Structures are given as C-alpha cells and as structure tokens.
Amino acid sequence: MDLDKNWHSNQKSAKIKSLNKKLLIEKNMNIQPLGDRVLVKVLETAETTKSGIVLPASAKEKKAEGEILALGEGEKIKALKLNKGDKVLFGKYSGDEVEMEKEEYKILEYKDVLAVVK
Numbered sequence: 001m002d003l004d005k006n007w008h009s010n011q012k013s014a015k016i017k018s019l020n021k022k023l024l025i026e027k028n029m030n031i032q033p034l035g036d037r038v039l040v041k042v043l044e045t046a047e048t049t050k051s052g053i054v055l056p057a058s059a060k061e062k063k064a065e066g067e068i069l070a071l072g073e074g075e076k077i078k079a080l081k082l083n084k085g086d087k088v089l090f091g092k093y094s095g096d097e098v099e100m101e102k103e104e105y106k107i108l109e110y111k112d113v114l115a116v117v118k
Helices: 002-028 075-079
Strands: 037-042 065-071 087-090 096-100 103-109 113-117
Touching: 037 087
Parallel strands: none
Antiparallel strands: 037 065, 037 103, 065 087, 087 113, 096 103
16 A cells, blocks of 8 residues: 555656646747748737627637747748748648747748738
C-alpha cells in the first residue's frame, strides 16, 4: 500500500513540475519560423456588424488577417519581400495554429500568404 501512495505522490509532483516548466517556457518563448514560413499574430474580427447586430461565435468567420511577428530565412519567403509588422491576408484554414498566453498565432507557409494590407 505504501508503494502505491508514493507512486501517486511522485506522479503528481512530476505533473506539477511539468506544468510549471511548460508555463515558464511559454512566457519566455521566442518562435523563429524555419524555411519558407512566417509567424503571424491573428487579428480579432469585429463581433458586431456595422448595423449593430451582435454575432454569436458560431456565425463568425474564421480570422483571415494577421500581423507578421517573425520570418523564416527561406528564399521563397524572401522573394515576397515581407517585413515584421506587415499585415497580411491568408486562407481561413491555412497554416498551423499555435496558442500561447491566450493569444492565437499561426505559422504559415509562403504560399498561404495571399496579400499585404497597406
């Protein structure tokens, strides 16, 4: 019986250490996209229409605009002449979603970037 208690307490402390480490990593994490990829912070869309109608979460479209936070070193991404801080449009379901500190980010390939918003 004592072995079971120790095993469970060790497992719990290992989980707590793992969670603390994960939180620490997320707070200090810098993501650098590789190759022909960009890291984009997804921009929020309006929750009400111009006429003042509030849209429920199920009626909202996926976000398709974001701000570039980091660029990869690939030749194809360099050819697009993108810069940090540029606002870009991308396909609604393109890229890989990443969530850190309750913020939504996407890692997009060069071909997923559709346009620069000026």
